[in-house]
Amino acid sequence: MPELPEVETVARGLRAHLPGRRIVSVQLGKTDFIDDPAALESVLPGSRVAEVRRHGKLMALRLETEADDAADESVFLLIHLGMTGRVLVCAPGQPVAPHTHVFLTLDDGREVRYTDPRRFGRMRVERESAMPGILTKLGLEPLEMTESDFAARLAGRRAMIKALLLNQAVYRGLGNIYTDESLWRARIHPMRLAAWLSATERRALYRAIRKILEAAIRLGGSSISDYVDSEGNPGMFQLRHHAYDREGKGCHRCGAKIRRIIVAGRSSYFCPRCQTAPRRRKKSAAKMSQPAQSRRRAVRRRVPPAAVNTAA
DNA sequence: CGTTGAACCTGTTTGC
């Protein structure tokens, strides 16, 4: 479910309710998705939510703990929703959904509940001093990066563009839905090698990512099966998908049938007419005669244009 | 570096 627009929507919902609230108590169900459950139980009660941040798909609640001493270091509750995680702010009596494993009771009587059937999500507490290290491992924030920042990350990379967009150490927050939607909009085939995109294509992709994410946030994210925001409402952006989950249906631009292939281990939807496939890479040279092989060798390692500058 | 496949876990959809 949750990619940047969904996590942003949840974070905004939490922002409307949590800052200033004190956490009174914590109850845990299954804890195999929590790094250190005991730490959660000891740190959270009595703390006050100061701020709700989002870094890519990661939510970070800054907590002010009861001043034990002069050290005014904040603590962060980190929440990653994985595939099926939900965070809901509930009235006390509300029925408890199955697979709800974390309850945070607030000082106004309401509860923050974490529900996650597959438990691919993650939760943990971190000291403030650990945060910079965590954030530097993440890539660029898509809605904050400049076009040249974006392009610089593609330079010299021989990976397929889809794999690179999904890599959270390159850009943070894009997942399977929004990479496919962005590539469709930019008319780029998911298997194209990143370094070999033209300047025009890079620009189109940069702009597509912004447009898609902004529109998705405006509509509260995409709800395919599980996703709901912090109040339990689904998003609406799935109604505007052009590629994702549309196998066999007509391309909204040209009418060709949307195809599904596996790229980077993930289902990838694209329009075979609008997003033209890269030239097939050479098969193994094993069967070639010796002279042919040496001739090949000379031209084999073509250096992608973008890497030339970087290397020099 | 980059790719692939498996693993984590449960629920739903698809196919024979």
Add this chain to the structure above:
DNA sequence: TGCAAACAGGTTCAAC
């Protein structure tokens, strides 16, 4: 109809 396989928005790790 029934059961098993395939599949799902994410991340991580080992092996090549």
